[in-house]
Amino acid sequence: MELVAVVLLVGLLAGYSVLAGCDIGLGMLSPYVARTPEERRRVVSAAAPYFLGSEVWLVAAVGVTAGLFPQIEGEVVAGQWPLFVLLLAGWLVRDAGLWLRGRVAAAAWHAVWDTAVVAGSWAVALAWGLVLAALLGGGALPLLFTPLCVAAVALLFLLRGAAFGAERLVPVAGRTGAESAEAAARATRVLARAGLVVLPVAAAAAWLDGGVRAGAPALAVAAAVTAVLAVTAGVSGPRWSRPTSAAAMASLPVLAAVGGQVSAAVADPRSLVLVAVATAPMVPVLAVGQVWLYRMVRRPAPESGFFA
Amino acid sequence: MFDDPLLWARLQFALTAGIHYTFVALTLGMAALILVSQFSAVLRGDAARLAAVRFWGGLYVVNYGMGVLSGLVMELQLALNWNGLNEVFGHVVSAPLAVETVAAFFAESTFLGLWIFGWDRMNRWLHLACFGVVTLTAYLSAFWVLVSNGFLKNPVGFEMRGGVAVLTDPVALVTNPSALLAFGHVATSTLLVGGLVTAGVSAYHLRRGSDPEGMFRRGVRRGVLAASVALLPTAAAGGAQYPLLFDPPASSGTTLDAAEIERIEAAGSGLVRVLAETGNAVMALVWTVFFLVLPLALLAWPLRGLDRWRWLQWLMPVLPVLALLAGVGGWVYRELNRQPWTVRHHLTTAQAVTELSPGLALLSFVLFTGVFVVLAGITGWLLVRFARRGPAGGPLAPAPPPDSGAAVPVHSY
Numbered sequence: 027m028e029l030v031a032v033v034l035l036v037g038l039l040a041g042y043s044v045l046a047g048c049d050i051g052l053g054m055l056s057p058y059v060a061r062t063p064e065e066r067r068r069v070v071s072a073a074a075p076y077f078l079g080s081e082v083w084l085v086a087a088v089g090v091t092a093g094l095f096p097q098i099e100g101e102v103v104a105g106q107w108p109l110f111v112l113l114l115a116g117w118l119v120r121d122a123g124l125w126l127r128g129r130v131a132a133a134a135w136h137a138v139w140d141t142a143v144v145a146g147s148w149a150v151a152l153a154w155g156l157v158l159a160a161l162l163g164g165g166a167l168p169l170l171f172t173p174l175c176v177a178a179v180a181l182l183f184l185l186r187g188a189a190f191g192a193e194r195l196v197p198v199a200g201r202t203g204a205e206s207a208e209a210a211a212r213a214t215r216v217l218a219r220a221g222l223v224v225l226p227v228a229a230a231a232a233w234l235d236g237g238v239r240a241g242a243p244a245l246a247v248a249a250a251v252t253a254v255l256a257v258t259a260g261v262s263g264p265r266w267s268r269p270t271s272a273a274a275m276a277s278l279p280v281l282a283a284v285g286g287q288v289s290a291a292v293a294d295p296r297s298l299v300l301v302a303v304a305t306a307p308m309v310p311v312l313a314v315g316q317v318w319l320y321r322m323v324r325r326p327a328p329e330s331g332f333f334a
Numbered sequence: 335m336f337d338d339p340l341l342w343a344r345l346q347f348a349l350t351a352g353i354h355y356t357f358v359a360l361t362l363g364m365a366a367l368i369l370v371s372q373f374s375a376v377l378r379g380d381a382a383r384l385a386a387v388r389f390w391g392g393l394y395v396v397n398y399g400m401g402v403l404s405g406l407v408m409e410l411q412l413a414l415n416w417n418g419l420n421e422v423f424g425h426v427v428s429a430p431l432a433v434e435t436v437a438a439f440f441a442e443s444t445f446l447g448l449w450i451f452g453w454d455r456m457n458r459w460l461h462l463a464c465f466g467v468v469t470l471t472a473y474l475s476a477f478w479v480l481v482s483n484g485f486l487k488n489p490v491g492f493e494m495r496g497g498v499a500v501l502t503d504p505v506a507l508v509t510n511p512s513a514l515l516a517f518g519h520v521a522t523s524t525l526l527v528g529g530l531v532t533a534g535v536s537a538y539h540l541r542r543g544s545d546p547e548g549m550f551r552r553g554v555r556r557g558v559l560a561a562s563v564a565l566l567p568t569a570a571a572g573g574a575q576y577p578l579l580f581d582p583p584a585s586s587g588t589t590l591d592a593a594e595i596e597r598i599e600a601a602g603s604g605l606v607r608v609l610a611e612t613g614n615a616v617m618a619l620v621w622t623v624f625f626l627v628l629p630l631a632l633l634a635w636p637l638r639g640l641d642r643w644r645w646l647q648w649l650m651p652v653l654p655v656l657a658l659l660a661g662v663g664g665w666v667y668r669e670l671n672r673q674p675w676t677v678r679h680h681l682t683t684a685q686a687v688t689e690l691s692p693g694l695a696l697l698s699f700v701l702f703t704g705v706f707v708v709l710a711g712i713t714g715w716l717l718v719r720f721a722r723r724g725p726a727g728g729p730l731a732p733a734p735p736p737d738s739g740a741a742v743p744v745h746s747y
């Protein structure tokens with residue numbers, strides 16, 4: 027029973043990391059890949075359909091944590107109050123930017139909300155880095171390990187965003203404007219190589235700081251991610267970096283689960299039954315909806331979209 | 335008094351929940367009306383009616399964004415500021431909220447995305463079905479939230495084991511009269527809201543002589559009809575809650591004994607009672623206004639007064655504002671009635687709050703309430719702006735003809 031709940035939670039968080047990594051990472055990268063108003067518009071129109079489908083994974087994970095792991099919620103969320111406030115603030119600012127950007131056709135309006143998307147995306151990624159560091163450090167933020175962990179997480183988000191951008195910012199046949207996609211494609215190689223350096227150093231720092239109690243599994247995950255990045259560090263472009271960045275992002279919640287010093291006391295069985303019985307009928311609907319949404323937004327968008 | 339973290343946490347919850355509910359009421363009410371409109375448009379294959387659905391749907395989606403943003407804060411706020419509640423009643427109160435997020439919101443947001451991006455590239459029946467899922471899950475959301483909220487008022491189906499509440503009877507939790515009646519009252523009163531918004535916006539445009547392809551003539555009728563249908567059930571479901579109001583919950587006495595409960599309740603403040611009764615009075619007053627105006631509007635229908643009588647067209651746009659006010663009033667009444675308890679007869683508000691320093695509590699208040707007010711202000715402004723602008727240029731307005739702008743669609747590799 028306990029295992030089912032843990033797998034559910036890690037699964038939801040992995041889904042969030044992989045899918046939201048795309049739109050959050052692209053948001054972080056957008057000052058680099060999008061220089062003109064038109065390019066910025068396209069960044070938002072690439073990210074917006076994704077965020078509708080991706081952040082629900084986190085909302086669900088928060089709900090499941092609250093419902094099935096009330097202790098974790100008390101310990102981790104209330105214990106790391108400022109980190110979660112930063113996360114929430116970044117999330118809000120970023121979402122507000124995505125929701126509001128397309129509503130008024132004025133350059134200044136776009137500038138405000140584009141800035142919100144960039145700043146919010148960075149805040150979210152950095153906050154996740156801090157949360158991971160705190161989880162691995164058993165509540166405290168280890169002095170040496172924390173900045174490295176934050177940097178590593180930010181790098182993985184960026185890599186995911188670059189891989190996504192390299193694929194989705196390509197213009198339709200016959201149009202010009204491939205600069206954004208090319209910039210993103212070039213970035214994948216640089217970011218993957220940077221990851222090769224930062225990840226092992228971060229792992230070593232974790233060891234030195236004595237932060238990570240479950241050191242062996244944590245190191246194993248870090249080594250696996252490094253190896254995955256090594257595979258694609260030589261090439262640029264979307265093809266290979268899509269799966270490798272996805273694998274790297276998915277490893278973050280796994281790392282938190284194996285290396286985190288959290289007592290995974292699950293709520294009592296009746297609460298589990300209630301949640302299971304009430305959600306089971308919806309699961310096929312959810313699966314169909316998610317697959318359908320992601321398939322649909324792969325095709326070229328019509329000229330006018332809701333978000334941009 | 336102002337260095338009391340409890341005060342700030344409560345004030346923060348009250349203001350943010352009130353704002354959240356205002357947008358959610360609009361979502362719930364409009365969803366039902368839009369679903370019916372889209373069904374009728376698709377059934378007839380009528381382009382004019384579909385254009386109207388795009389107009390109302392545009393308002394819906396703008397409003398939905400705020401519902402989500404504010405809902406996220408509500409969720410995190412419960413975790414951050416009400417740790418005491420989570421520690422003792424987390425297993426019980428949070429389970430329905432978990433269901434809400436996984437079963438309702440997950441599907442709602444996904445299918446709303448499909449609906450937004452599927453306008454021009456999906457079979458029209460499938461597209462309608464997407465909005466069907468959105469509507470259904472919006473009500474499911476409301477239901478599960480109210481199961482959680484109903485438990486606070488009438489705690490059932492649990493047992494205290496070692497100072498922690500454990501869910502023993504999920505069926506009792508879900509069939510809690512305090513949740514079911516509230517759901518009935520929320521569902522009917524939000525239909526009232528949706529109907530009056532539709533009628534009010536339509537009447538505004540009719541007054542200004544704008545009625546593209548008859549959409550506002552249809553809108554004012556459909557809105558008046560929906561509101562009239564909801565009028566009496568709203569009062570019935572609301573009135574049915576009065577008997578539950580002051581009965582002690584069945585589980586009373588299992589955590590604290592009668593003397594302790596009495597001592598805690600005796601310390602209640604008079605101001606809270608006055609505020610609560612004000613909320614109650616606002617509901618009753620607003621309902622009475624509707625009770626007087628809606629029959630007049632129904633009478634005006636066969637006389638074609640809905641399209642012509644200026645005074646009625648001036649009056650109609652005010653009504654949705656009153657309806658939203660009544661909704662907030664109702665919540666003020668419900669939540670303040672519970673004071674000084676967070677879980678009646680089991681956990682006081684002072685025990686439920688997280689032990690924050692006054693500085694952090696104030697920071698949290700300023701941060702979140704500030705963000706809420708800004709976002710709500712912007713969303714409200716956008717809603718009014720798009721409502722006044724009419725169907726042309728709305729957020730879901732159809733794509734301009736190809737090659738009219740520099741826009742470049744996103745393409746896959």
Ligand code: HDD
Nearest residue numbers: 516520523569572573575576617621657660661664665668
């Ligand atoms: C358009 C909004 C609206 C209108 C016109 C009314 N109400 Fe209401 N009322 C609500 C919107 C609302 C609400 C926001 O939906 C509440 C808050 C909690 C709930 O269950 O519904 C509520 C709560 C609420 C409660 C609180 C129950 C509790 O404390 O648990 C009572 C007793 C009533 N209502 C009774 C009425 C009566 C008798 C009305 C008509 C004469 C009425 N309401 C009109």
Ligand code: HEM
Nearest residue numbers: 344347348351352355416479482483665666669675676683
């Ligand atoms: C959106 C609808 C809601 C509104 C408008 C609302 C309104 C309020 C108000 C006005 C207060 C402040 C009372 C005070 O002065 O202490 C309050 C407190 C509170 N409400 Fe609600 N509420 C809503 C829904 C809920 C739900 C669904 C829950 C349950 C999960 C909930 C849980 C609480 C808690 C924990 C407090 C603080 C403790 C307390 O003051 O009793 N509320 N709410």
Ligand code: HEM
Nearest residue numbers: 358361398401402405406408409435439472475476479520
């Ligand atoms: C105070 C406790 C509340 C919390 C913690 C809360 C939580 C949330 C969250 C996280 C969201 C956004 C994502 C989602 O839909 O799950 C949301 C939206 C929503 N909430 Fe709440 N909520 C509260 C009160 C209420 C109440 C009292 C109602 C209705 C009676 C309600 C109905 C809805 C609906 C229908 C949505 C969908 C958003 C939209 O369609 O605009 N919520 N809520």
